[in-house]
Amino acid sequence: MMGSSVKSEVQWSPTHSDHFITWGTDISLYEVGPLSDVSSKPSCITLSEKTGAHLVASNNSYHYVKCIDICPQSKSDPLLAVGQANGKVTLTTFGPTSFDALGLNGKEFVPRHARQCNGVAWNGIDSNLLAGVLDKYKNDNCILLWDVMKSPTSSEGNLSPRLSQYNMNPVAELSKPYLEMGLSELAHSLAWFHHEPRTLVVGMNQKQIKTFDLRDATNKAISIASTKAVYGVCVNPYNDYQMASRVDSTIVIWDRRMFEKPVLNLPQNKAVMKVLWCPTRQNLLASLQRDSTVLHLADLRGLSNATMFDIGTEVVGDPASALERSVIPGSTQTITSFSWHPTDSNRLLTISMPGTLADYVVCDRITLNWGSGSSPFVWSHGNTTLKMLTEDSNMLLNDISAKIKQRATIDYGLKLDLWQNGDLADDDHLKKLWNWLHVSRSFVEDGCIRGSNSKHPGVKSALKLELPNTSSMGSGSCVSSVKTDFAGINNIYNTIYRSEDRDKALQLCGWNFDKDSASLTAFLDRLETEKAYTRAAAISVFNMKLRYGIEILNRGAEKNPQNAHLGIISMALSGYSEAPGSMWRQLCSTPRHLTDPYIRAIFAFLTSENGCYDSVLNENGMSVDDKVAFACIFLSDSKLPEYIIQLTAKLIEDGNLSGITLTGTSVECINLLQQYLDITGDVQSVSLIAARTFQPELLKEPQVVDWIASYRNLLDSWHFWAQRASFDIALSACNSSNKPSHQVYISCNYCGKSVSAYMQGLHRSRNSFARIAATSNKFKQMSACPNCRKPLPRCSICLLHMGTHGGPITTAATGATAPGTVSTREFHKSSDFSSWFTWCQTCRHGGHAVHITQWFKDHSECPVTSCMCQCFSVDSVSSQSFLQLCIS
Structure with a gap:
């Protein structure tokens, strides 16, 4: 206040x-x-x-103030022009100022007839000029202009002779206007033009906006626009052609070059009380509505870019628009x-x-743009500044696009062995997933898991729960009771469930060991080597080996001082009691102070009653594999399917990649990967997983098609052509029946058919080519069309008939094959690039690629005599480094 x-x-x-x-x-x-x-x-x-x-300072000398404007001259003290309800315009300051010596402080400009002053405005360039507009009065003018600094020594050349009529006595004549306009008219608002100091615009008579040039001796308007929007007239400080005015609930934008009609109407929700252009931002207009708590902004930058056309006598502009918002x-x-x-x-x-x-x-407003080069993200900051987020910044911000780009450069997802891709991902979840895909495929290839159409079956498939409405397990499950001895305290009988299907599920969960053999000990020793002591102890206890689990915890406490608490846990476990009412069970049933999920699971398992293992199965910190394996051992045929289905739904909802252990590469896996993509934006991983592991029919699903198309476009935007080609090869290897057809080939000038013997012999079987390759390691170089036997064109350098090997060359294998293909002792490659056909698209002359490359090292014109074509300069993308790269 x-x-x-x-x-x-x-x-x-x-x-x-x-x-x-x-x-x-x-x-x-x-x-x-x-x-x-x-x-x-x-x-x-x-x-x-x-x-x-x-x-x-404060000035309370004036009542019924209607309008005020501050003089724009550079003085230490402000000079105000105050328009009042009786029509007076008074110059005033705050206390003694330098204007007192000029006689300006308190000076009044009084119209001949009293009526309300509707507006005053100082000229922005000639600050001695002051204009005021008044209500209508019969036989009197409504627009008055004064030269407040008029004196006999003033430069009269600044004004026209018509404006010098009050030059006789500066003191006596100061209050008189040197110019009056608008006889018997009404003026509502006015504004000076910023770059034309002798021109002003006035809203008049509730129906017109008039522009006046003070250099015109007739004092008539030089342009008139018919409109009711005559209030709050203001001129764009950056563009004298552009003006704004208001009426009721509408803001009207004008262009002086097409003053017959408005450029744009901006309707508002309420009556507009004030309109002002921003002096520091081009084409930004602010307005205030009646009884409003917000200001409304309109960005009219589209108007400044509008193109004006003169068609006859009519000036036409491009359609204009505005971006509006409230603050x-x-x-x-x-x-x-x-x-x-x-x-x-x-x-x-x-x-x-x-x-x-x-x-x-x-x-x-922030305008931003994604780039494909070294500056992936740029946005505007203010009027003259652009800010950029570099690739290094993206890595610091853990941005997924930077990770995708970095992984693409090291062939992530394209390694022949699936587990190798996990090492390149630099993410624990992805590493675990790629390792599981490798193991699941090996189980199928080795025959450990049979009867599945998928190359990567999940636990639901192994338990025959892959159908959405399945609520019961397949046949073959049998129940057996096992007599166990926990640390020699008592003989305890515990019920576990075993079947062939459950054993398959345990293998998929990583529990591929026999319960009563050395393989379990070896598995636990490996976990100890990885310092996963609590997990090893929990798996040992789940397999009825409490004493061995206690020993694991003791060894963990001895090897690492930071795990000293494990010794205390082992002491607590050594006091295990099966008695329902024992103190041990009462105190250990709710171990809330324990932070390790596997230790909590151990106590929950040992204190469970009546076969209820919900505390173990719902332990969030345990891995999905361990929880599912535990369920496959201890849940009955009626409870296991219910738990597996509920857990699968939860993992799909969370986009948890561990859920693929349950779904395998099935339709449910697509939904899981889609949710993972929505959460992380990692379109690369989902596309590569689909390309490397999905069955051909799943690759046709709309979601999968969108993933692959998006990842291809991303690689293309980065100009990762090699990575894009490798991805396409891996994708086509997954579906050998859907090979892409040949799209480009060289045709004979005589018969119009392909000059490739391989293209001519597509009807032959692969065995026929194999037999040909057996007799000769390469096809004979052809120099004539295989169809009509006409000679092929000559090379413009060596003058020999061009020709290449007519098909693939069979060569002994020297390394691993492409991802997704079957390893063989022989592989096929195309002819060397040096013998390929190369020609100019302008003059149609050419030759062998190696000869053309050598020629254009030193020349830019065509090698054919009398041909003036500048072949090398015609191709905008050709360069020596590019050609050398192709040859290599």
Whole structure:
């Protein structure tokens, strides 16, 4: 609050960036500064979190103030022109100033007939010129102009002879206007043009906007627009052709070059009270509506780019549009006025009903763009600054796009052995998934798991629960009771379930060991080597080997001082008691203080009653593989399917890649990977998993097609052509029946058929080519069309008939085959690039690729005599390094 007076209007000083005025019943001058500097001064008010203002001076000499404008001249003291309800325009200051010596302070400009002053405006360039507009009066003008600094020594050349009629006595004639216009008319608002100091625009008669040129001796309007939007006329400070005005609930945008009709109408929800152009941001227009707590902004940058065409006498512009938004400057109280800061970017001051002031900076709209090169993300910051997020920044921000790009450069997902891709992923979840895919495929190939159509069957498939509505397991499950001895305390009988299907599921979960053999010990020893002591102890206990689990915990405590608590846990386990009411079971049934999930699972298992293992099965910290393996051992045929189905649904909902252990590479796996993609954005992993592991029919699913297309487009945008080709090879290897057809081939000039013997012999079987390859390691080089026997064109360098090997060359294998293919002792490759056909698309001359490359090392013109074609310069992408790369 600022005292008892209600301040309803506010205006920044155009020349003093740290001063503004408010007025209502009195006029006050404030000085703005950092809040820490002005907080100790009297009459201090807070404008924002960083700025404050204190009252410098106040003037209560004027009543019924209708309008005020601050003189834009560079003086230490502000000079105000105050328009009043009786038509007077008075010049005033705050206390003694340099204007007192000029006789300007308190000077009044009085019209011949009293009526309301609707607006005053100082000329922005010639600051001695002041204009005012008044209500209508019969036989009197409504537009008055004064030269407040007029004197006999003033430069009369600045004004036309018509404007010098009041030059006789500067003191006596000062109050008289040197120019009057608009006889018997009504003027509502006015504005000077910023770059044409002798031109102003006035809204008049509730139906017209007129433009006046003061250099015209006739005082007539030079252009007129018929409209009811005659209020709040203002000129764009960056473009004198562009103006704005208002009426009721509409803002109208004008262009002086096509003044017959508006360029754009912006309808608003309520009546518009004020419209102002931003002086620091091009084409930004702010408006205030009646009884509103927000300011409305319109970005009209599209208008500045509009192209004007002169068709006959009509000027036509491109369709214009505006981007509109609202901002809440400070409090949520009703705003009565606002003012843009003259120099600070996008800064404005608002005043609300009770007189509360708010200093606010409008945030710019951010325009951003993704790039495919070294600057993947660029956005605008202010008017002249662009900010960039580099690839190094992306890595620091853990951005998935940077990870995808880095993985693509090291052939992630394309390694022949699936487990190798997990090492390249640099992610524990992906590493575990690729390892599981490798193991599951080996089980199928080795015959350990049979009867599945998938190359990577899951636990649901092994338990015959792959159908969505399956609620019971397949046949072959048998129940057996096993007599166990926990640490020699008692003979305890515990029920476990064994079947062939459950054994398959245990293998898929990584529990591929026999319960009563050395393989379990070897498995646990490996976990100890990996320092997974608690997991090893839990698996040991789950397999009825409590004593061995205690020993594992003791060894873990001995080898690492940080695991000293494991010794205490082993002591607690050594006191295990089966008695239902024993103190041990009562105290260990709820071990809430334990942080390790496997230790909690051990106690939950040992204190379970009546075969209820919910605490173990719902332990979030345990791996999915271990929980599913535990369920396959201890849950009955009626409970196991229910648990597996519920767990699968939960993992799919969470996008947890561990769920593939349950789903395998099935339709459910697609839903899981889609959820994982939605959460992480890792389109690379889901595409590669699909290409390397899915059956051909799953690759046709719409979701999978979208993944693959998106990843291809991403590689193309980065110009990763080699990675894109390797991905396509891996994808085609997954579906050998859907090989891409040949799209480009060289045809004979005589018969029009392909000159390749391989293309001509596509009807032959592969065995026929194998027999040909057996007799000769390569096809004979051809120099004639295999169909019509006409000779092929000659090379323009060596003058020999061109020709290549007519098909693939069979060669002994020297390394691993491409990902997804079957290893053989022989493989096929195409002919060397050096013998390929190469020709200019302009002059059609060419030759062997190696000869053409050598020629264009030293020449740019065609090698054929009398041909003036500049072949090398015609191809915009050709360069020596590019050609050398192709040959290598």
